[in-house]
Amino acid sequence: MSRWSQYDTDEERLPEGMQRIGYDADAQTYTFRDADGSIWESAPGNRYGGLHRVDRTLPPYGDDTHDATNPLRSSPTEPRRSWRHEMMPLLNWFLLVGLFLLFIFWFIGGTTKRVAPTACHDHSSPYKIKSGDTCWAIAEEHGVPLDSLAHENKGLNCDELPIGATVCIPRI
Secondary structure, X not given: OOOOOOOOOHHHXXXXXXXXXXXXXXXXXXXXXXXXXXXXXXXXXXXXXXXXXXXXXXOOOOOOOOOOOOOOOOOOOOOOOOHHHHOHHHHHHHHHHHHHHHHHHHHHHHHOOOOOXXXXXXXXXXXXXXXXXXXXXXXXXXXXXXXXXXXXXXXOOOOOOOOOOEEEEEOO
């Protein structure tokens, strides 16, 4: 099926009295003339997108007061928009994607717990917790009472022993 429709003509897409008068292949901009003679340009790469005024009126050719070789010069009162202004929606999109990725990396990095190394006293020895260890099994393996193991390691949560953490085993 063809992509052409009856609404693809200049008469259907342009405002009343506006007509296309040129195309600059180097800058990829279309040039239009308004009903009152004003010259308008499209954004680079767009045929019908946002138009901006280039010159108030087109001077007639052969008029010695105007430069007839450059009828499309910009008006000094109206500043020309830069490419940054045209790319602002794309900048917003990249900002949203960047913030989303930053959140994902922060979330993934926050789920891993970092275990601080424990410094044991002279009357105790360090033990690195392995998978499947419990407080009772560590105390049994080293022949110490469970109460003295808990007393030596203040704040030790026996229900959630972090793998790779170090506990201090008291010497008896």
